Amino acid sequence: MCRWLAYRGRPLLMEALVTEPDHSLIAQSLRADECKAVTNGDGFGVGWYGERDEPGLFRDVRPAWSDENLKSICAHVRSRLFFAHVRATTGSAVSRVNCHPFVHGRHMFMHNGQIGGFDRIKRRVEMLIPDEFYGARLGSTDSEAIFLIAMANGLAVEPIPALAKTLGQIETIMREAGVTEALRLTAAVTDGETLTAFRWASDQKAPSLYYQEANGDLLVVSEPLDSDREGWKEIAQGCAMEARPGRKVERRCLAEAMRAAA
Amino acid sequence: MCRWLAYRGRPLLMEALVTEPDHSLIAQSLRADECKAVTNGDGFGVGWYGERDEPGLFRDVRPAWSDENLKSICAHVRSRLFFAHVRATTGSAVSRVNCHPFVHGRHMFMHNGQIGGFDRIKRRVEMLIPDEFYGARLGSTDSEAIFLIAMANGLAVEPIPALAKTLGQIETIMREAGVTEALRLTAAVTDGETLTAFRWASDQKAPSLYYQEANGDLLVVSEPLDSDREGWKEIAQGCAMEARPGRKVERRCLAEAMRAAA
């Protein structure tokens, strides 16, 4: 289990969300509230969009709370769209390539959760990644596999159907392999313009996910960054939320999208 | 604040104490019980005596709980005398040279606690280290400074008077500088034969320290490694404990030694 945040809106210094709030992501790396893994100290990452199509990316294996590089980069990089993530590994190695976010061209993805029984079905899940995206697999996490399978399923064009199809494919493999543990996830993806967030679990026990919207600025988080619970809305289990530029935020039911994709 | 253990006795694989017990040092790195800093994830170290006079040393900056190297080394190195330490920094950088234990020739030292107001008096404390030992200062912690000052004060010959004198010198500097925070410490030192452990605080709030003795095997720990509280004895505040080869463990009052050293 991990903690993450995704922001799209007026350009902000990343520190405004990553390090400064009372219950900032860095504070959550040491002490999370709504998470089985209280400590998220197995690496971190930030990815941000600036003047290029592709995002900048800074990931490292040390705990976020003591990383002076992270602090300095967040204090000096201003961005209109960025992701930040602190990791608690569910088994795969603590290495930079296993830290979130993951980048493919101008697309960026991050994830919290777990494919139940992944160790036993890893090979079959990875086989869903076609050659075109296979070379982009640098690490060994289920998270990166989900991202690349979804890319093959059209994440760049229609994020919600693409992830829905991916979840369906993985649940089929799990079922066929007799896996009884659940598939649970929250995730975010962007192409540098549209921001889409997902919350799903095969057993209705999805990790927590909240958002805040004000004056066109959107912030999606694993846990609220402050104690003002009023200001935060929960994203319902089984839902996706899509924020396209110049459009109102839209909500969609993932189960429906999965049925349509099946 | 940090957590540590020191062992002297029949040669053991280090894993027997460092990774295997329920509340092993690695478990304490993620979740300590008797410590202000619940998470001790700012680096770790093990030092052990084998066939050489000087101890082997392995220190790294990542959290102990996810370090596969630490696990493997503890599973394969058997030693009659070893120290292990997990760190929660009180300010100085997370770097290998700031991780415990510290080694000087055949002497090894580790520490938990803090010199109150160290930032303000660092220069004056470091000035207590004579040229002979100054080149051995590789990092920037108060811990390493205490070790090298104590070495200059005769730690190699008479550990208890040497550390007592050192604590007295530092408390004098603190008093002169008007520092109101306390000096608190537990520490262990060895020359590869004698093991000495210390518990001290200028305000009677020393960090916890326990030991177990059985059949001539001595284990000193910041916190018990299991829930059997019966098996562990507390080392009283202001006390030192010295285990010389072939001699009964001796206890001495540090305040007395400080008066004698003054």
Next chain:
Amino acid sequence: MCRWLAYRGRPLLMEALVTEPDHSLIAQSLRADECKAVTNGDGFGVGWYGERDEPGLFRDVRPAWSDENLKSICAHVRSRLFFAHVRATTGSAVSRVNCHPFVHGRHMFMHNGQIGGFDRIKRRVEMLIPDEFYGARLGSTDSEAIFLIAMANGLAVEPIPALAKTLGQIETIMREAGVTEALRLTAAVTDGETLTAFRWASDQKAPSLYYQEANGDLLVVSEPLDSDREGWKEIAQGCAMEARPGRKVERRCLAEAMRAAA
């Protein structure tokens, strides 16, 4: 391209081969002589057999030449059979799980060289790893893939036919994919008793490989550890060398073994 050494014989402190010789493996990490990659600074590893069936393993991503942990471990660990490796990446990430040696149960493997066009055929090569060994794939190197495929092909029972079969399978994939770059390798494998070394290239340009044998002690190296060229014998291209306990070292032609395996 990388540099490595494998030793089997009287128990030695690893430093005797890894850090002390004039042209030790650590010296080669900074300045190799017979290698396209002069600098082998992308991580290192040592693996050694002691009192357990499984080897101890210490791998890290920093250059070997400046790693104080490596120096200390080599100075304090004595072993009758150990591998050491310094890495120059040919593309995959610098991470611990991509450092050699690789361990599976009591088997240990390391490698120098490259599967030509690996990026394009990675998926097909990885598909040769059956489920039984797929969970053991922690990194993303061609080296680890070769090891796990060979394990599936019987490396634990008959190392030479198993690796020959593996090379044949990979060359088939390369041919089918129209890869024109060569497959070149030197490698070593052991189960803690038998030590087997390999030198192969599809284009007769295999990396260098030498050995020394004296009083039953066997040392195999990418490059001689000293300038005494007399003391070293080259292992011929296309050859494998097998040292079983209590038996004379045997040489076998890999091409023959490949034909037999086909």
Next chain:
Amino acid sequence: MCRWLAYRGRPLLMEALVTEPDHSLIAQSLRADECKAVTNGDGFGVGWYGERDEPGLFRDVRPAWSDENLKSICAHVRSRLFFAHVRATTGSAVSRVNCHPFVHGRHMFMHNGQIGGFDRIKRRVEMLIPDEFYGARLGSTDSEAIFLIAMANGLAVEPIPALAKTLGQIETIMREAGVTEALRLTAAVTDGETLTAFRWASDQKAPSLYYQEANGDLLVVSEPLDSDREGWKEIAQGCAMEARPGRKVERRCLAEAMRAAA
């Protein structure tokens, strides 16, 4: 010995100088031309000015040539004034706090060279740092000590006299201690506006230093970034060069400044 570059001018993506040129600083980390230490793989750093008074800072201990974070940050950060540095340690530990540049408030400093016999006179050199700057000493290099002594000597106000005085003080300590090795340095300092570069050696064997000036853009480097030797001018031994905003670049003789400071 290390390699560095300093740029002041039109805002540039840092990659234009750090990673893209044929003989970029990253290329020099693997293979420097005019340097005793061919490989500069003991860590690196970049520091840049953006919208804050204080510079951003990113330093790490891995070799620059394989660091994906460095590449991404240089590709995404645009700055009007930045420093970049690759390190070859002359003895002190490979740790982030020992990597250049060093920052104090809005001032940034980096260095190449060595105080001869530093190990023997370290304590006396550090004593030149007054309490006011002593708390800012995070590492153990002679470089950081030179910076903090120079800060105490007025580096923030008049860089050239301040560094000249510092060099004089250190040479006095060396002389008194009977050190026969030389003091050699190139260095750069800035407050975010003025850029000053120095080249000095007590034995006339200062490390190389070059610059290029065009349309008000100034670039100072340890070695030219390309093979066009015409485009580069050498900074003479014993000289300093000061580029104040809106003023012509001025050259000054350091020996003179040292006499004035004495």
